[in-house]
Amino acid sequence: MPSPAHAFPFDPRHGHTRETLLGVPAPTAPEDFEAFWRGRYEEALAVDTAPELGPVEAERDGVRVHGVTYTSVGGVRLGGWVALPDGTPSPGGGGAARYGFVVGHGYGGRDRPGPDLPLPLPGAAAILPCVRGMGTRGLVPGIPDTADAHVLTGIGARDTYVLGGCVADLWCAASALLTLVPELELPGAPRLGYLGESFGGGLGALALPWDERFGAAQLTVPTFGNHPLRLTLPCTGSGEAVRAHHREHPGVTEVLAYFDAATAATRLTLPTLVAAALFDPAVPPPGQFAVYNALAGVRELRVLTAGHFAYRGIAEEIRExxxxxxxxxxxxxGE
Incomplete structure (x- = not known):
């Protein structure tokens, strides 16, 4: 498949074909990789998220959309949206929701839930959080809201790196949704699904291996896959800021090893659909495919012509x- 016409000073395919991309591996994990993430998860699970639902802001695609706020690790109060199926009673009183989704966002956050709806299954509820520092409802003092600065926040140590907090924000968002829609935790009820694209795809790969509340996931053009390789590949996304930082601080590779989405995917056993692009100026395709290649459970791949780039046929690929x-x-x- 030929590459889309472009004017980038580098090849957004990085010389790869579909066949070679399917051979990109995951890096070896640090010895305490699992212990680190399981500890972070237990910390997040202990948080009283105290979600507060706001008034209805929109009614569309079979759901009512409310604003929501909830508490995450470190006492950070975050916002976002909750979508409840039409006909559900008030949260906390039981109702018609049969499925739940946590929906991650791209780097840059979200200021509305627009393209994240409709949800994949009828009768589904969802929470669409803005993770710390991102979007109009995730702004936090001391955390920049631009991707290039955000991705470097706290990068000097694994315990302070902002991505760890962002992963925790997704776990706490799941807890908040289950508090608001308690029927999703009843015996025999389906578990949660996860949807994440780009930044949200990479965070999902880091979050999901440790959280048994989820039953299936979709990761679209996921970032943060195979950091050692990403550091060699120019791009227009947040990875370029990390590459520049690495040139001055080569020791950062020790921190990045704990935040590698492909490494985490080797522990990800729930069924996962990955949509990975052959051409992507923002998130190098080798990193995307490294996430898919590493998955430890049932997996499915959809290959996209391009990611983070407009091209002929994009609308049809999105529909498919x-x-x-x-x-x-x-x-x-599903049931």
Whole structure:
């Protein structure tokens, strides 16, 4: 498949074909990789998220959309949106929701839930959080809201790196959704699904291996895969800021090893659909495919012509991906 015409000073395919991309491996994990992440998860699970639902802001795609706030690790209060199926009673009183989704966002956050709806399954509830520092409802003092600065926040140590907090924000968002829609935790009820694209895809790969509340996931053009390789590949996304930082601080590789989405994927056993692009100026394709290649459980791959780039045929590929997503979640999360 030929590359889309472009004017970038580098090859957004980085010389790869589909065949070579399917051979990109995951880096070896630090010895205490699992212990680190399980400890972070237990900390997040202990948080009283105290979610507060706001008034209805929109009604569309079979759901009512409310604003929401909740507490995450470190006492950080974050916002976002909750989508409840039409006809559900008030949260906390039981209702018609049969499935739940946590929906991550791209780097840059979200200021509305627009393209994240409709949800993959009818009768689904969802929380669409803004993780710390991102989007109009995730702003936090001391955390920059631009991708290039955000991705470097606290990068000097694994315990302070902002990505760890962002992963915790997703875990706490799941807790908040289960508090608001308690029928999702009843015996025999389906578990949660996860949807994440780009930044949200990479965070999802880091979050999901440790959280048994989830039953299936979709990761679209996921970032943070195979950091040692990413550091050699120019891009237009947040990875370029990390590359520049690494040139001055080569020891940062020891921290990045704990935040590698491909390494985490080797522990990810729940059914996962990955949409990975052959051409992507922002998130190098080898990193995306490294995440898919490393998955330890049932997996499915949809190959996109390009990511983070407009191209002829994009609307049709998006429609096809949505159809595959709906079938995938019916198969692995549905009743």
């Amino acid at each position: 991906l949505r159809a595959h997503r709906e079938r995938f979640f019916r198969e692995h999360l």
